[in-house]
Amino acid sequence: MPVYGNLSLVQDALTRVVAHTEIPWRMVLVDDASPDTETVLFLRNWASRHGAHLIENERNLGFVSSANLGLEQAMLWPDPVVLLNSDAFLPEAWAPRLLRPLLEDPRIASVTPLSNDAELGSVPSPGLAALVTFDEAQALDRFAQNLNGRAQVVAPTSVGFCMAMSRTALELEPSFDPAFTPGYGEEVDWCQRLRARGFSHVYVPDLYVAHLGGQSFGQTQKHILIRRNSALLAKRYPRFDVEVCMFLRRDPLVTARLAVGIARAELQRNGAVPIYLGHSMGGGADIDLQRRLATDVARVGAGLVIRVGGNYRFTIELHHSQADGTLCVTSAGTEDWDLVERLLAPVSRRELVYSCAVGDIDPVVLPELFLSLKGPEDRLTVLVHDYFALSPNMTLLEENEQWQGLPEPTHASSRHVARRPNGRAVPLVEWRNAWRPLVDRAERVICFSSAAKMLFAEVYKDARIEVCPHNLHVAVPALTRPAPGAHPVLGILGNLAPHKGAAVAERLARACRNSGCEVVLLGEIDPAYRLPLPARKHGAYGVGDLSRLAARYGITCWLIPSLWPETFSFTTHEALATGLPIMVFDLGGQAEAVRAAEARGAPVALLPLGLAEDPQAILTRARHLSHWGFARETLRAPAASGVRA
Incomplete structure (x- = not known):
């Protein structure tokens, strides 16, 4: 020595x-x-x-x-x-x-x-x-x-x-x-x-x-x-x-690092250690999860995530901080739930939080597995980022991304039937019975809009549901409105999958050539769809850059083309924060946010879902809303044909 x-x-x-x-x-x-x-x-x-x-x-x-x-x-x-x-x-x-x-x-x-x-x-x-x-x-x-x-x-x-x-x-x-x-x-x-x-x-x-x-x-x-x-x-x-x-x-x-690290988290914790069940697909649910984990590490000392849908069926993440305060993640994957339980065994006080389990190969068993981690004194929270607990189709949409209301178990379509790895079908009534214990035993079921609460409560009537809207992750500066008579430019905001309105964007791109209204997509689009010229696609963007990009492209009006009843809709709230006029289809959390903005005097339009197939009507409404939103101090717009303003 x-x-x-x-x-x-x-x-x-x-x-x-x-x-x-x-x-x-x-x-x-x-x-x-x-x-x-x-x-x-x-x-x-x-x-x-x-x-x-x-x-x-x-x-x-x-x-x-x-x-x-x-x-x-x-x-x-x-x-x-x-x-x-x-x-x-x-x-x-x-x-x-x-x-x-x-x-x-x-x-x-x-x-x-x-x-x-x-x-x-x-x-x-x-x-x-x-x-x-x-x-x-x-x-x-x-x-x-x-x-x-x-x-x-x-x-x-x-x-x-x-x-x-x-x-x-x-x-x-x-x-x-x-x-x-x-x-x-x-x-x-x-x-x-x-x-x-x-x-x-x-x-x-x-x-x-x-x-x-x-x-x-x-x-x-x-x-x-x-x-x-x-x-x-x-x-x-x-x-x-x-x-x-x-x-x-x-x-x-x-x-070994993960096992000893979890044991260290137990020794150093300042309260119950949060254990989340999350997915591996990114998006708003994961952004919310990361924000919660940062708070947990500061408050408790550590946070744990069980992720599904990745390279392994279960990936266990330990979120912690180093001596200098830097946030770090140690993670390991396994196919064996028993190993998950053994790794988590040192944690004596737990706060279980369901975030999202979309992407798992056998999700019908996940509620039972996650509940097996709950001790008599542990608390359970369910976050409603989507409708996976209501249907294996988390968006609740039918064929061709059509919203036809909450599916009934007795005559639900095949879109609401899950299949287990052995090929056995799981009908909707069995699916909901599997998820009911998780929802019923939760001390808190948090919905991020009243629209989501209404749908959730229709299935789980005894659930302890509360509405807690998100805050924006990044502040969005308000735009200086373009001068009256500015050339109308419709900005489509968000990464567009089919349920997020990819087909709507494609139809608008094809229809905008001689419409007198340009179309710009800030975000990406599913590869099965394309935006032909003269429409433009910016690609990925940072929320903090939103106002700058809107000014760069001369955007005069937003469209959030999502076709499913969103549980919150970050993109809608981000678009509203810019102060530009905005259009959404009349359903879900997106419509709820726009109605609240309309009550405050913002220039908005709620589009009937039928207009999803009518790009010319949407472009016409965009022109009207753009000119009206900038040219008038009175923010009550005249209704256009087929459109609620």
């Missing part, structure tokens, strides 16, 4: 060596000319009491040279060597777990445990230090002992804060290269030299050792040394960085 000051840390580290090492051991201490006399006096006394060998450097040589002096002394004995930093704190019964791989495989050169700060072995995020107390570290190691220690992971390098080194490897490469003096990167170089000789380096998931990190040099000097020595490593081993990136990309330690 090289030592340079930091007496209190050294005392704690050595106390744990004595208390927690149950096999015969020897200690070589190297005092690297500590700046205080108390440290060397303590080391002399401790070495005398415990039969340790103490080397006292007359001047400061740095970590590398001090470690080499210690290794040289250790090689006088025939045993493996553990290089231990003075800021590493060994847990109970650490030695058998760290040394076992060396004793079982002569081609393993080094072994490293998991830690809060151990580069590739860091938990919960590789390469990032995490805050942990001594007591928490001891508890995390007790948890890690239950992991599969034989699932050791071969990695490009070990980490020298707590590194077991085989006698055979040390006989071939007995020291670190002084070129890395005073420290950082020396163990990487040593590991690469041994890899070239056919040895490997492993991490063990069943041992967790706390590491304060950077105590030898301080953070500023540490970063300087890392930059300098990293350049030297890159020159010697050009593929090393690529190998590290490949290791992290597949991350064979991720399950």
Whole structure:
């Protein structure tokens, strides 16, 4: 153990060596000319009491040279060597777990445990230090002992804060290269030299050792040394960085990181830990989920998500913050729900939140699975981002994206029938019976519009439903209205899937050539549809850029062409925030928002659904609304044929 000051840390580290090492051991201490006399006096006394060998450097040589002096002394004995930093704190019964791989495989050169700060072995995020107390570290190691220690992971390098080194490897490469003096990167170089000789380096998931990190040099000097020595490593081993990136990309330690990270979240939580069931499709539901998670991390310390519909059936995400406040995510996937339950087992107080489960291969069983995580004291919330709990068709639309009202179980169309992986049909009555326990047991069912509440309550009459509209994720500046008589330009807003009105946009694009009204899409459109010229498509946009883009294209009126009864409609609210006139079809949360804006005097139009097939009528209304919205102070428009204004 090289030592340079930091007496209190050294005392704690050595106390744990004595208390927690149950096999015969020897200690070589190297005092690297500590700046205080108390440290060397303590080391002399401790070495005398415990039969340790103490080397006292007359001047400061740095970590590398001090470690080499210690290794040289250790090689006088025939045993493996553990290089231990003075800021590493060994847990109970650490030695058998760290040394076992060396004793079982002569081609393993080094072994490293998991830690809060151990580069590739860091938990919960590789390469990032995490805050942990001594007591928490001891508890995390007790948890890690239950992991599969034989699932050791071969990695490009070990980490020298707590590194077991085989006698055979040390006989071939007995020291670190002084070129890395005073420290950082020396163990990487040593590991690469041994890899070239056919040895490997492993991490063990069943041992967790706390590491304060950077105590030898301080953070500023540490970063300087890392930059300098990293350049030297890159020159010697050009593929090393690529190998590290490949290791992290597949991350064979991720399950252990996640498991210990969840246990850490339980130890550090400031309340019930939120556990969300979410999908992998992005969109408004996921934006809302990310916002909730950021609040959860700040409030509780962590948040968990079980995602469906991704590369694995279940992907478990741990959202947490690093020491500097940076938000991070550790995630791992599995097909096995039992593993999900085992990973979440350490969390004793839970707040279950259903967000969205669209995209799962067998969603009819998800309510029962999610409810299995609920303890007697845990709370459950259901967020109504769509109508998946009412029908496997989350939009409730019929063929050709037609809205015909809430489907009745006794005569529902095939669009409201799910199929299980074995091909068995799940009729709508069975679907709703599967989802009813989740809804009925929820303390809160949150709808984001009164329109969504009305539909939801028609099926789940006993549900505890409340309406809590979203706030916009990003502020949208209001536009300065163009001068009266400006050329009308209809802006279609949003990413358009079939249920979002892709066919409406395509018809408008074809009809706008000689209409006297241009059409611009801000967003993307389903590949099955196209917008022929002269219509223009901007593509993806940021909400914060909305007003700037509207001014750039000269947009004078918005259309939100969505054909399903949206539960909220962020795009409608974003368009309203610009202050430009807006048209929507008369259904769902989009119509509710426009009615509220109309009551405040905004220039709006509610279009009958029948106009979805009549692009000329929509373009005519856009021209009228554009001119009226800008030319008049009185915001009550004359009704056009077939249109409610």
